[in-house]
Amino acid sequence: MDFCSTNASIYEKTRKKEFTVYESVKRAMDIVLCLIACTVAIPLILITCLVVVLESRGNPIFVQKRVGMKGRIFHLYKIRSMVLNAEELSGPKWADKNDSRITRVGAFIRKTRLDELPQLFNILKGDMSIVGPRPERPGFSWQFERETPGFLERVKVRPGLTGYAQVNGGYDISYEEKLRLDLEYISNRSLWLDLKIMAKTFYTIFSGEGAR
Numbered sequence: 001m002d003f004c005s006t007n008a009s010i011y012e013k014t015r016k017k018e019f020t021v022y023e024s025v026k027r028a029m030d031i032v033l034c035l036i037a038c039t040v041a042i043p044l045i046l047i048t049c050l051v052v053v054l055e056s057r058g059n060p061i062f063v064q065k066r067v068g069m070k071g072r073i074f075h076l077y078k079i080r081s082m083v084l085n086a087e088e089l090s091g092p093k094w095a096d097k098n099d100s101r102i103t104r105v106g107a108f109i110r111k112t113r114l115d116e117l118p119q120l121f122n123i124l125k126g127d128m129s130i131v132g133p134r135p136e137r138p139g140f141s142w143q144f145e146r147e148t149p150g151f152l153e154r155v156k157v158r159p160g161l162t163g164y165a166q167v168n169g170g171y172d173i174s175y176e177e178k179l180r181l182d183l184e185y186i187s188n189r190s191l192w193l194d195l196k197i198m199a200k201t202f203y204t205i206f207s208g209e210g211a212r
Helices: 003-055 104-111 119-125 138-147 151-156 164-169 175-188 191-206
Strands: 061-067 073-079 129-131 160-162
Touching: 003 073, 003 104, 003 119, 003 129, 003 191, 061 138, 073 119, 119 160, 129 191, 138 151, 138 175, 151 175, 160 191, 164 175, 164 191
Parallel strands: 129 160
Antiparallel strands: 061 073
């Protein structure tokens, strides 16, 4: 083995060790922060669910299949922001800017991200992390992979409640741009970067720039 190959091998082993330590610390941080957040989030979830039920009949908790780390399918939890069985007529599709399926309460909880709070339980279960690429639905993931090979590279890490693409690209970016930003995050991920993304997420919410 020549000098360059030896150095490359040492570098690769060092990087793997760094990421193993990072992932362990990140997982511990996810659990601690989620447990702290749950003290406030659980009452908010209960109140929000009650308001949702008062406006629109049906289960206030919405469960949807998403693609997790290494392609594993898991059930993601959200507070329902649309009318019951919204996709029975339209089929699976992303929300439009003035989507008629979104209720009045739903518009508010989507903007403030209250609808995402039940995903704290996904994080505690290990399905997700606080920071990572947002998990896509299986059908969309396979479609995007066919149209833009490499899209499923995003599943190398745990999906996140918030992510680099969300705070830097916004809601309306193309999936090509989302892929570029997510891969940039995966290549440069660190605890410091995760903390910056969390801080920027809070700014986005409280500045009124929440998702539709």
